[in-house]
Amino acid sequence: ASFLQVAKTVDGIPFGITSNKDVLKELGVSDDAIVLLKKFDEGRNELTSSIDEASIREFIQSNQLPLVVDFNPQTAQKIFGGEIKVHTLFFGSKKSDDYEKLRGEFQTAAKDFRGKTLFVFVDSDDEENERVLEFFGLKTTEVPAVRLITLKDEMSKFKPESSEITSNVLTTFVKSFFDGTLKPHLLSQEIPEDWDKTPVKVLVGKNFHSVANDKSKTVLVAFVAPWCGHCKQLTPIYEQLGEKYKDSDDVVIAKMDATANELEDIKVQSFPTIKLFPKNSDEVIDYTGARTVEALVSFIDSDGKDGGKAATTEEPAEQQEGEEAEEGEEEPVHEDL
Incomplete structure (x- = not known):
């Protein structure tokens, strides 16, 4: 039965x-x-x-899957749709001289973790995998490389301390994740020299907290993605908002590319996400109102009371495949890789 x-x-x-x-x-x-x-x-x-x-x-x-699964459109559903939510990824070029040797080391390490994490090979030579590399903050010049991602609860990424790809290094790396001793690897761009020279300030992982958590100012941050259509629609509105507050001593209008910069304490589940960090407060308030200059001004001037709600870690309902987001909705942060 x-x-x-x-x-x-x-x-x-x-x-x-x-x-x-x-x-x-x-x-x-x-x-x-x-x-x-x-x-x-x-x-x-x-x-x-x-x-x-x-x-x-x-x-x-x-x-049901090989010890090392080759990432492609045919295997993607089994990788992401399966019960195993921890994935160890080896990014490499099949054309490289040491490909077979490195894959052998990767496969040897995989034997100790069958059923606990999927070991996945991502071919950096395949143009269709370019978005996967970007998602992990990698360029083709930086492979071979290994990363680990967990999709349990809140998504987190991890990077080995050593760039050496051997079965011993990999085994220690994955074991430390399951032991709970591994800290997430957070992406961050370098701080632009002119990050504060425009009405809308540019934040990255390295300067986010010093700006957003400045208790002397009320800070509004839009978390965006370069490919997000709704973010592009927001841009002229947000720039007008920046112009309105550019001479203010206690209000900062800022944005951050959340695909290239990650924060341990703030998880962005959809784009664009707008959050308010009120002056003299530890509260973080999510914006839920209309994306107009007037509505955003009201949100800021009311310290988040008009058009906002206390930030939560709950994920929004997933958008059905083939459905386009309505005006005012957000685009999911997880696209099909």
Whole structure:
């Protein structure tokens, strides 16, 4: 019954039941067992004890993909849609002289973490993977490189201390994540020399807190993405807002590219996200009003009471594929990589 229940809900894998003696003999099975046959790695896996619905699902989840999964449009859904939400990624070029050696080291490390994290190879030569590299703040000149990402609760990225790619270094890196001793790797651009020379100040990870948490000022920050259509629509409105407050001593209008700069204490779930950091307060207030100059002015001048709500860590409902966001809505931060 457990096997049939799992078979009804798992896509992409053919299921079969047999008690035929010839088949059992061919498979080398003498007792009750679940056998997973595949055309990669060890060729087969067996589950022979504690067989119930939960263990069958875990068994399939742990063994249905190769030890090292090549990232491409065909595997993306299994990688991101699966139950394993911790992914260790190796960015490299298949054309490089040391590709096979480095992949071998990566695969060796993967054996110790099967079922806990997916080890994924991302080919930096494939133009379709350019966005994936950008998402991790990497350029093709910086590969080979390894990163780890967890999609549990709040998304976080991690970077090894060493750039050396060996099974020992990788094992220590991944183990330290599961031990809870690894600190997230936060992206930050360099502070532009003219970051404060325009009405809308430019923030990056390295100067965000010194500006936004300045208790002597009320600071409005728009978290944007360069590819976001709604952010582009907001730009002229936001620039008018900056002009209005450019001579103010206690109001700062600022923006930050949240795809290239990350903050440990603020997670941006959609674009654009607008937050107010009121003067003489530790409160952070999310803007929920209309994207007009008048509405934003009212939000600022009321210290966030008009058109705002206390910041929360809840994620917004996901936009259905193929649906366009309505005016005033945000674009999800997680695009298909």
